Amino acid sequence: MSKKLVIICLINFLIAAVMGLALRFSFLESIGLNYRFLTHAHSHVAMLGWVYLMLFTLFVHYLIPDKPKSFTRLFWLTEFAVVGMMISFPLQGYAVISISFSTLHIFCSYYFVHLIWKHIKTNSSVTEKLLKSSLVFMVVSTIGVWCLGPAVSMFGPASAFYQIAIQFFLHFQFNGWFLIGVITVFFHILKIEDSKTFKQFYILLITSTLLTFALPIQWFAPHSSLPWINGVGVALQIGALYKFYQLVKTNQNLVFNKENKLVIYMYSFALVCFILKVLFQSLSVLPQFSEVVYNHRNFVIGFIHLLMLGLISGFLFAFILKSDLVTFSKSLDLGIYSFLLGFVLTELLLLIQGVMFYVGSGMLPNYYLLLFLFSILLPLGISIILLQIIKHQTYAT
Incomplete structure (x- = not known):
């Protein structure tokens, strides 16, 4: 690399x-x-x-x-x-x-x-199918961007059309392009072969990604059918997660037996975030929970960071660590653990404050100060990892 x-x-x-x-x-x-x-x-x-x-x-x-x-x-x-x-x-x-x-x-x-x-x-039909699917979602997501201009000119930036266009881009970037992209690399490394289980996983993953877009539509253009569509999408997403577990379990020796412990920790961290992502999305079938998430920015930011910093960046860091770009050392451990600690602490703080807003308990004492201090760990961790890669001398071009 x-x-x-x-x-x-x-x-x-x-x-x-x-x-x-x-x-x-x-x-x-x-x-x-x-x-x-x-x-x-x-x-x-x-x-x-x-x-x-x-x-x-x-x-x-x-x-x-x-x-x-x-x-x-x-x-x-x-x-x-x-x-x-x-x-x-x-x-x-x-x-x-x-x-x-x-x-x-x-x-x-x-x-x-x-x-x-x-x-x-590639000789792997699994890799090729996932790769092309992620790229299709990336291209499709940009339709939302192209709709922003007409939405503003015709209906204004506060319109449902404008908001749904933004959500269209974000949903298919995060859940389509980015998520399926990291799964593509992960399955390629695992050498997942085409099978009945993979076909089931693939169908469930793609279908659930499409159907769960009903939730952000419901926020801005409510319709009685949309919660049901999202509910079906959530059920299929749970099924996709189970099939994902079956595929990874079958090939887990390629991941967990031959790698450095730090790589294993990062894979495990990313997989836990994947489970949490599906869990929190599953709660969206409850109308009250869906409304709470929409009305409280803490939950929205927390979920986006769970996806970006936890699930997706977790996998990306694991891929970097398993390459020949780093030398495993205490300094590298410090960088990874600093990033992980910053992520966990800020997520917990966002969650606690969101719950306090919901129950009407007001602000957590020193909330913004604590959030800032915990957030320092994120760029600190990235800086240490970056320096370790720069200092490493032997690498593939």
């Missing part, structure tokens, strides 16, 4: 984490930046600079043996778009420059799909 490209991805992640830290500090002191603008920058750099580009790097590493130079050029053009968003969003929010860089990123992603489709070489 290319050391240079992984370092760029981690730098993007570090910058996104520092932006997130600044957002939490802004509740304590003024930072001189527009909160909403910085939130846009934080989310775009985390999603498109960290997760997107790491999946880009992993797909090329594992599935494109010839590695044409067009992939490298495309990586740097995509990173240029990320840096453009990194600078422009905090200064102007959604405006001409930031939208231009976002549009460039979308066109880069379309070309990436074309290149992968053209150059992919």
Whole structure:
């Protein structure tokens, strides 16, 4: 795996984490930046600079043996778009420059799909099916972005159409492109073979991803059928998780017997987050819980971070750790454990405060200070991991 490209991805992640830290500090002191603008920058750099580009790097590493130079050029053009968003969003929010860089990123992603489709070489039908499905979801998710302009011009930014377009993009990015992307790499490493169990898992996963989009639609355009559709999607998602467990259990020796303990811990952490993600989504079938989540931002942020920092980043870190880019040491342990501790503490704090808001207990004492202090552990952990990779001398190009 290319050391240079992984370092760029981690730098993007570090910058996104520092932006997130600044957002939490802004509740304590003024930072001189527009909160909403910085939130846009934080989310775009985390999603498109960290997760997107790491999946880009992993797909090329594992599935494109010839590695044409067009992939490298495309990586740097995509990173240029990320840096453009990194600078422009905090200064102007959604405006001409930031939208231009976002549009460039979308066109880069379309070309990436074309290149992968053209150059992919794998003997595994499982890997190919999952890979292409994740990329299809990525392309489909951008329909939501293209709908934002017409939504604003015709109905305004407060309209249901505009909000559903945003949710369409986020839902199929997180649950389609990102989640299926990391599962693709995981199953490729596990050498999962095509079987009846895999076919069942695949059908359940794809169908549940489509049907659970009914929940965000229900938030902005309620209809009596939508909770039932979401309920079916949730049931299928639970079934997909069970089939996932069966597939991993059959091949667990490839993961848990031959790896360093730190890699095993990261895989285990990501899998626990996967279970929690399905569990919390399952609670959405309860109308009261769904309403609580929608009305309390703490739960929404906590769930997004569970997906991004826990499930998806957990797998991405595990993939990095099992490569030849790191030397296992106490410093590396410190970086990983700092990140994990920061994640767990901030998630617990968000959950506790969300519950207190719901029951009418008010604010947790020193809530914003504690949230800021616990959040320091996230960029600290990423920094230590990044430094360990930079210092490591022997690596594959």
